[in-house]
Amino acid sequence: MFIFAVRRIVTAIPVLLVATFITFWATSAVSNPLDRLATCQTCSQQAYDRLIDLYDLDQPIPQRYVSWIGDFVTGDMGQATSQGERPVSEIFWERGLNTILLAAPAFVLLTIVGAVTGVYSALRQYKFGDYAVTSVSYLGLAMPTFFFGLLLQVVFAIWIPQWFGVKPFWSSGMHLESPYQYLRSVTLPVLTLMFVLLAGDSRFIRAAVLDIKSADYIRTARAKGVSNRKVITKHLFRNAMIPIVTLWSLNAAALFSGSIITETIFSWPGYGRLFLDAAFQGDVDLTMAIALAITVLVVLMNLLADLMYGVLDPRIRYD
Amino acid sequence: MRESKLLKLLAMLFAFTLVAAACGSDDGDAAGDEDTTEATDAPAEEEEAMEETTTTAPPAPDVEEGSSGGTLIWAHEQEPPDMHLDDPNNGLSITSWLRSALIEGLYGISGATEYYPELLAEEGVVTENEDGSVSISMVLRDGLMWSDGTPLTANDVSYTYDIITEGCDREDDGSIVDGGSEGCVYFTGGYTGTELITSIEVASDTEFTINMASFFAGWKALFSEVYAAHAYGANADEVNANLPEWSNADGVLPSSGPMIFESWDRGVQMNMVRNDAYHGSNSPDAVNPGVAFVDGVQVNFVADTDTQINSLKSGEAHIIMTQPQLAFGERLSTDENFTVASSAGPVYEHWGLNVLNVHLSDPLVREALAYGIDKTEVMAGLYTPLFGDSLPAEGLGNTFWMSNQSAYVDHQKMYEGPQSDAAKANLEAAGYADSGDGIYEHPEKGRLTLRVGTTGGNALRELQQQLIQAQLAASGFEIVIDNVDGGAYFGERPFSEEALAAAASGGAEGDPTVWDITQFAWVGGPWPGGSAPKGITGNGNNPYGHSNADYDVRAGECDGIVDDAARADCYNELDRYTTTLEIADTGLFMIPLTQKPSYYGYLSSVLQGAGVAPDAQGAGPLANVVDFQFS
Numbered sequence: 001m002f003i004f005a006v007r008r009i010v011t012a013i014p015v016l017l018v019a020t021f022i023t024f025w026a027t028s029a030v031s032n033p034l035d036r037l038a039t040c041q042t043c044s045q046q047a048y049d050r051l052i053d054l055y056d057l058d059q060p061i062p063q064r065y066v067s068w069i070g071d072f073v074t075g076d077m078g079q080a081t082s083q084g085e086r087p088v089s090e091i092f093w094e095r096g097l098n099t100i101l102l103a104a105p106a107f108v109l110l111t112i113v114g115a116v117t118g119v120y121s122a123l124r125q126y127k128f129g130d131y132a133v134t135s136v137s138y139l140g141l142a143m144p145t146f147f148f149g150l151l152l153q154v155v156f157a158i159w160i161p162q163w164f165g166v167k168p169f170w171s172s173g174m175h176l177e178s179p180y181q182y183l184r185s186v187t188l189p190v191l192t193l194m195f196v197l198l199a200g201d202s203r204f205i206r207a208a209v210l211d212i213k214s215a216d217y218i219r220t221a222r223a224k225g226v227s228n229r230k231v232i233t234k235h236l237f238r239n240a241m242i243p244i245v246t247l248w249s250l251n252a253a254a255l256f257s258g259s260i261i262t263e264t265i266f267s268w269p270g271y272g273r274l275f276l277d278a279a280f281q282g283d284v285d286l287t288m289a290i291a292l293a294i295t296v297l298v299v300l301m302n303l304l305a306d307l308m309y310g311v312l313d314p315r316i317r318y319d
Numbered sequence: 320m321r322e323s324k325l326l327k328l329l330a331m332l333f334a335f336t337l338v339a340a341a342c343g344s345d346d347g348d349a350a351g352d353e354d355t356t357e358a359t360d361a362p363a364e365e366e367e368a369m370e371e372t373t374t375t376a377p378p379a380p381d382v383e384e385g386s387s388g389g390t391l392i393w394a395h396e397q398e399p400p401d402m403h404l405d406d407p408n409n410g411l412s413i414t415s416w417l418r419s420a421l422i423e424g425l426y427g428i429s430g431a432t433e434y435y436p437e438l439l440a441e442e443g444v445v446t447e448n449e450d451g452s453v454s455i456s457m458v459l460r461d462g463l464m465w466s467d468g469t470p471l472t473a474n475d476v477s478y479t480y481d482i483i484t485e486g487c488d489r490e491d492d493g494s495i496v497d498g499g500s501e502g503c504v505y506f507t508g509g510y511t512g513t514e515l516i517t518s519i520e521v522a523s524d525t526e527f528t529i530n531m532a533s534f535f536a537g538w539k540a541l542f543s544e545v546y547a548a549h550a551y552g553a554n555a556d557e558v559n560a561n562l563p564e565w566s567n568a569d570g571v572l573p574s575s576g577p578m579i580f581e582s583w584d585r586g587v588q589m590n591m592v593r594n595d596a597y598h599g600s601n602s603p604d605a606v607n608p609g610v611a612f613v614d615g616v617q618v619n620f621v622a623d624t625d626t627q628i629n630s631l632k633s634g635e636a637h638i639i640m641t642q643p644q645l646a647f648g649e650r651l652s653t654d655e656n657f658t659v660a661s662s663a664g665p666v667y668e669h670w671g672l673n674v675l676n677v678h679l680s681d682p683l684v685r686e687a688l689a690y691g692i693d694k695t696e697v698m699a700g701l702y703t704p705l706f707g708d709s710l711p712a713e714g715l716g717n718t719f720w721m722s723n724q725s726a727y728v729d730h731q732k733m734y735e736g737p738q739s740d741a742a743k744a745n746l747e748a749a750g751y752a753d754s755g756d757g758i759y760e761h762p763e764k765g766r767l768t769l770r771v772g773t774t775g776g777n778a779l780r781e782l783q784q785q786l787i788q789a790q791l792a793a794s795g796f797e798i799v800i801d802n803v804d805g806g807a808y809f810g811e812r813p814f815s816e817e818a819l820a821a822a823a824s825g826g827a828e829g830d831p832t833v834w835d836i837t838q839f840a841w842v843g844g845p846w847p848g849g850s851a852p853k854g855i856t857g858n859g860n861n862p863y864g865h866s867n868a869d870y871d872v873r874a875g876e877c878d879g880i881v882d883d884a885a886r887a888d889c890y891n892e893l894d895r896y897t898t899t900l901e902i903a904d905t906g907l908f909m910i911p912l913t914q915k916p917s918y919y920g921y922l923s924s925v926l927q928g929a930g931v932a933p934d935a936q937g938a939g940p941l942a943n944v945v946d947f948q949f950s
Contacts, residue, residue, distance in 0.1 A: 083585070084401025084563045095586070150625050157633035168633040172394065172621050173587040267621045269586020 001310065005303060012299040016292065023291040024065045024284065031282030032057070054079065055284060068288060078285030082278050088285045091274070096293070098174055099270035102186060102263070103255035106193040110255075111248060114198055118205025119237060122213060133202060140199030149192040149265040156188060173267040189266040193259060197251060204247050208240040215239070241312050249305035257294040387612045389949040391926075393940055394627045394636035398586065398620040401563035404544075405483075405505060416939025420578040420591060420616065421565070424543035425457065425476070428938060430604040431723050432665050434539040434845050437601050438463060438471070438575070440525070445534070447881060452492075452517070453534045459525040460601070465547050465573040466594045473527035477519045478548035484513065485555035493517035494532040504555035512537050536878040536886055537846035547573050577611045577945050589618040597945075605943045606928065612948040616941065631657065631920055637947075638921040638929070640940050651920040658923035661706040663723050665843040666915040667715055668780070670771070670787075671813065672908050675821055675831035675864040677764045682904040684767075687745035689731065689910055690738040691794030692787055698913060701783055706916040715911040718897050719847040719890040722914060726887035730898045731911070742794035751795065759795035768797040772812050773838040775802030780838065783912070801834075813837040813862040822864040823857040831864065840915050847890045848878040854897055854908070863908040870896045870903070925950060 051057065056064045071078060077088035121133040140148075157168040170188050175181040212218065213236060221231050258271030271290050278286035310316045399414040427437035436442060443457040463471035486504040488496040495503075495514035503510070512535040520528045531538070550573050552558035561567045565580045572580065577600065578591035592615040599608045619636060621627045628650050630636040651657045672679045672688070679685055694714025702710055711722045716729030743759070751759040751767060760766040771788070773780050781802070788798040803811050812818065812834040820829025843850060851874040852860040856867070870893065877889035892902070900906045919940060921929050930946030 082400055084399075084403070091585075098586070146623075150629070153626060153629040153633075157629055157635065161633065168635065170633065171635055172626055172630050173619055175587070264622045265626055267587070267619065267623070267626065273586070273622065 001307065005307065008303050008306065009299075012303075015299060016295055019295040020069075020288060020292055021065055024068065024288055025061055027279055027282065027284050027287045028061050028064065031280065051081075054081065064284075068284070072288075072292075077289050080278065080283055080286040082281040082283035082286060088289050091286065092289050092293070095269060095271055095274050098268065099256060099258050099272075101174065101176075101182075102189055102193070102268050102270055103252075103258075105186060106190045106197075107252055107255050109190060110194045110197050110201060110251060113194065114201030115205055115237075115244070117198070117202045119209050119232070121202060121206040122209035123232070125210065130206075133206075137199040137202045140195050143196070145192060145196050145259075145261045146265055148195055149188070149262060152188045152191060153265075174269055185266075185268075189262050189268055192262050192266070193255060197254070201247060201251070205240070205244055208243045209236060212236050212240045238312065242309055245305050245308045245312065249301040253294075253298045253301040257297055258290075387948070388614050390615045390617050391613045391638065391944070391947045392617045392619060392636045394619045394621040394630045394639045396620075396622050396624065396627065396641060398589075402565040402580075403559065403562035405562075412939070416941060417589065417618065418544070419576065419938055420941035420944050421572075421574045421576045421580055422544045422546075423575045424545055425541075426539040426543070427602055428845055429602060430662060431725070432721050432843070432845050433724060435601060435603055436460075438545060443529075443539075445538075445881060447534070451533055453531050453881070455529045455531070455538060457527055457529065459527075460598065461525065463575070463598050464596045465550070465575055466579045466596050467550070467573040468596060469547065469549050469573065470524065471545070471547070471575055472524040473521045474524075475545050475548050476527055476542060477521050478551075479542060479544070479546045480513075480516060480519050482546060482552070482555050482558050484510075484516075490532075492532055493530075505559065512541050516541070534879055534881050536848050536880070540844075540846055545575065547575070578616055578941070581615065586620065588620060591616040591618075600943065600945050602943060605930070605945055607930075607945040607948075609945070611945045612928070613944070616944060628920070631922060634922065634925065636922075637926055638919060638940055640917070640919045656922065656924045657920050658929070659705075660919045660921065660929070661916040662709045663711075663721065663914040664917045665721055665845075666840045667718070667721065667843060668783075668838065668840050668912045668915055669715075669718065670910040670912060671837040671839075671863050672910070673813075673818075673822075673831065673835050673837075673862075673864060674905070674908050675826045676769070676835045678761070678767055678769060679835065681749050682900050682907060683745045683749035684751075685907045686734075686900060687742040687749070687794065688791065688796065689734040689907060690742035690745065691791045691796060692734070692910060692912075693737045693790050694731075694734075694912060695736055696790065697783055697786055700786060701779065702913055702916070706918070710913055710916060715913050716898065717891070717894050718841070718853075718909055718911050719843070719850050719894040720887070721843050724845070726891065728891055728894075730891075730895055730901075733899075737790070737793075739790075739794040742796075746795050753795065757792065757795065758797045766797065767795060768799060769835040770799045770801040771836040771838060772801040772803060772808060772834055774808045775804040784838065798836075809839070813839075818862055819859065822862050825864065825866060834862075837862070838912075850890075851877065851893055854893065865897075865905060865908045867896060867903055867905045870905075 056067055059067070068078070075089075077092060079085045080088050080091050083091055117133045117137075121130045124130045153170060157170040160166065161168045169184060171181065171184045173185060175185040218231060218235055221235050226235075258273070258275060260272035260276050262268065263270045263272040264276075271293070275287065275290045277283075278290065395413060397411050397413040399411050399417065402414060402418065404414050404418060423437050425437060425439050425443075426434040429435050438459055440458045440460045443455045446454045446456070448454060459471070459473060459476075465471055483505045484495060484503065486502045487510075488502045490496055494517050495510060515531045515533055515535050517530045517532050520530065522528065529538070529541075535541075546558065550567060550569075552561050552567065557567075561572060564583075565572050574580065574594050574597075577594055577597045579594045581590040581592045583589045593611045593613065595610055597610045599610070619630070621630055621636070621639075624641055627636065627639040627641060631639050631651070632654070651659050670688075670692070672685055674680055674685070679688075695712060698710065698712050698714050703712065711729075713729065713732075713735050715722060716731035717727055720727040722729075746759045746767070749761070751761050754760040754766060758767060771784055773784065775781070781800075784798075784800050784802075788800065791798050801812075802808065815833055817830035818833040821827075821831035821833070822829075841850065841853065852858040853863070854865045854867070855861055855871050855874055856865070873889065873896075874893060877886060877893060880886040880889055895902050896906045897909050898907060898911060923929070926947060927950040928946050928948035930940075930943035
């Protein structure tokens with residue numbers, strides 16, 4: 001397994017190089033940092049020279065990319081011009097932590113609720129519970145993220161306080177002053193992220209479980225008198241886990257790389273908004289750092305899923 | 320059975336949410352319960368405004384009526400990249416709006432878009448010298464103090480000048496060479512006018528004289544911020560290092576404004592606390608002559624406009640300020656818990672005419688267009704319902720002076736109201752005739768079809784275009800709306816390379832057919848000299864193709880006139896070239912429509928006194944932060 005993991009990591013290097021080059025090329029080609037000076041009628045030549053020097057704008061894009069790679073591997077992530085020229089390394093970890101504070105509870109909740117509703121729906125196929133879960137799933141699939149987020153704000157921050165005379169259970173932005181404040185600020189964005197992804201998860205897990213449910217070994221287990229709970233947990237769910245693990249790895253990559261819409265609506269200072277701001281403002285260093293982090297995350301999550309396959313199914317060998 | 324369990328679970332979750340909400344602590348409440356000093360009397364109109372609002376919901380913070388204290392929460396969409404206003408990476412208005420609460424200058428700008436002495440005790444005195452140079456004597460207010468207790472003196476003014484001009488190449492008389500393009504260390508150096516300063520002589524702690532190589536009409540704008548010599552940095556490099564984070568090695572930079580910078584949680588909020596050493600506002604708009612009522616200001620960076628409104632409606636924010644989009648007005652102006660305040664700012668919308676267009680090159684057609692546009696209907700239909708009477712009902716009639724400035728004259732009075740008959744008469748005089756469907760055509764120039772374009776996506780602007788489109792159809796014009804989304808419009812239409820080349824060469828080069836009519840906003844201000852280039856032949860700010868040698872000469876003269884009244888007349892003369900045919904038949908290349916209103920929504924059920932400023936486009940919601948007071 002160790003050799004397999006190392007091999008996968010090594011083969012990921014070309015993926016990282018291609019992904020970062022495409023991002024670098026796109027960011028550099030689409031937004032020029034000097035555009036920021038276009039509206040500055042009084043900016044001196046020094047201001048231009050400074051930006052040219054900072055981004056090596058007098059060099060072709062491939063050369064700039066090589067220069068960026070060189071700096072990056074030696075630990076110099078550059079300066080974020082869209083963030084007051086703060087070191088990218090500082091912002092990178094700061095916003096990364098913020099993203100985790102939003103994504104981790106969303107991922108845990110999504111995993112639990114998705115599994116429960118998916119399995120429940122499969123076991124209650126074509127009954128009321130199945131129809132209820134299916135309806136909610138389709139609602140989640142059909143509802144745009146921004147609309148659901150704003151709806152939650154209106155319900156929890158305006159309507160419920162008005163109807164029941166309580167304080168709004170929402171606070172825009174991220175607040176870590178106390179656990180309560182954190183809950184107030186994180187609950188609605190977590191619900192938004194979860195609800196939007198839950199629809200797909202629930203349907204996917206339902207299908208996976210239904211697939212296994214009619215397998216011979218399940219029927220055999222039931223014929224042997226194995227309890228229903230044991231059939232579900234030991235035989236049914238475990239065997240359905242392989243496709244589900246793939247789904248979870250994709251979920252994790254999606255959530256932990258930041259959600260632009262949810263973060264914007266709830267003013268959450270994570271990677272999503274930061275990436276958008278940086279890309280629009282031609283902040284190459286910051287854009288590249290986040291893009292690289294997202295790429296690494298996707299590669300790692302896929303690797304993790306591959307490793308999990310072996311744990312879940314001993315027949316899988318890592319030759 | 321299982322379904323009922325599910326329902327019970329959902330019910331429990333909902334109940335838990337309610338309990339959690341009800342049991343919430345008051346940590347995040349805006350208005351605190353600290354000191355309770357006596358409040359200053361509010362003006363009559365503010366008291367009346369209060370009576371019109373109710374306090375049913377949302378729940379208000381626990382503050383005694385009329386007391387001081389509490390934290391004002393402003394939810395705003397933009398976050399500054401840093402706090403260095405002159406950093407070329409930082410072109411956002413939010414930076415100057417935040418700094419307006421922290422640092423003051425020699426002159427401030429009032430709601431009437433006019434200068435008032437801010438740190439000065441009285442108006443500066445301009446003396447013309449025999450050699451053409453001028454000396455401006457100024458006296459600072461007594462008792463000015465930085466928030467750290469250090470006196471604010473004339474040395475701080477001199478220091479500010481030294482910092483922003485450090486390293487600049489100089490002429491023999493001390494003025495700066497070539498607009499500050501060489502050698503200057505300070506980043507942008509807004510050197511317009513500053514370049515003319517030859518020296519600053521400090522006579523005492525409060526008295527100083529600014530010597531200039533020649534007169535500059537915008538001299539009151541030169542020191543809009545005065546830096547603290549003892550704290551902002553020993554040289555320009557240090558200042559450039561300290562300003563972005565608003566701190567030096569010892570902590571936050573001291574303030575001369577009503578607030579002190581406290582902390583900045585990037586991506587979330589910025590906090591300021593009251594400056595108890597504040598010397599009081601000199602603004603004619605401020606009611607409170609002393610330190611601010613509120614303990615502090617918290618600026619929440621809320622990127623989404625709908626979320627801003629939800630924040631306001633839930634009591635999570637007390638004031639928001641945004642673009643005057645229709646949705647914003649509709650969601651708040653109908654709610655009795657909120658007050659929507661707007662004012663006529665220094666930014667104005669206009670229709671700019673491409674005089675190189677085959678139709679618009681004829682002054683009679685341009686005048687027909689002016690007759691055909693009924694600004695009163697535009698105002699009554701679109702602006703007055705949203706912004707009240709803060710804007711003139713007849714629309715704007717000047718491109719140099721704004722309606723709330725004392726020198727303002729409506730030069731387009733003769734075009735006021737619906738005058739389609741006059742428009743058609745003009746067209747007929749120009750050789751046009753009705754083509755049969757109400758649209759006029761010329762035997763050689765063809766059908767009178769003109770494209771109007773703007774930055775698409777702004778609902779208010781687009782509605783305005785449609786309204787004027789209908790008005791002009793009744794006057795024989797076929798107007799085709801040709802917008803481009805976002806800022807790309809400028810680069811693709813009036814300010815494209817081809818269009819500018821055509822404008823500069825009178826159509827000999829470039830492509831004069833890129834656009835016909837443009838709608839966008841120019842920024843005016845108390846010193847209108849910056850508006851003159853839009854009519855100067857070949858200037859980069861003149862996409863209209865206007866060319867008049869007399870205008871060019873006069874534009875160069877206005878800023879050199881020392882007498883205020885004569886200078887105001889000079890600008891008005893330039894405007895008559897711009898908006899009428901009274902002086903030259905090259906004129907009437909711009910039709911000003913209206914000032915772009917600043918637009919605030921604030922929680923009037925919680926705020927007793929709101930310092931929402933006139934002139935917010937220029938100054939932001941914190942311009943009169945001393946006046947905010949919780950109920």
